[in-house]
Amino acid sequence: MTHLTINKKKYVLLSEExxxxxxKKAALKWKPEKTFSVEEARAYSKKLINEWASEK
Incomplete structure (x- = not known):
């Protein structure tokens, strides 16, 4: 690992590996947001559609 300083900002150079x-480590730690059941998704989409329709 090599450290660089350019315009008072510090950077690190890594090999591609x-x-x-x-x-890969970061992707394994990532957790998706809560997923909805079918009923929850329908209710949520109807709520959003009603909000968007009332804006116009």
């Missing part, structure tokens, strides 16, 4: 490894 290390970069891909970091991306």
């Amino acid at each position: 290390n970069y891909q490894e970091l991306q």
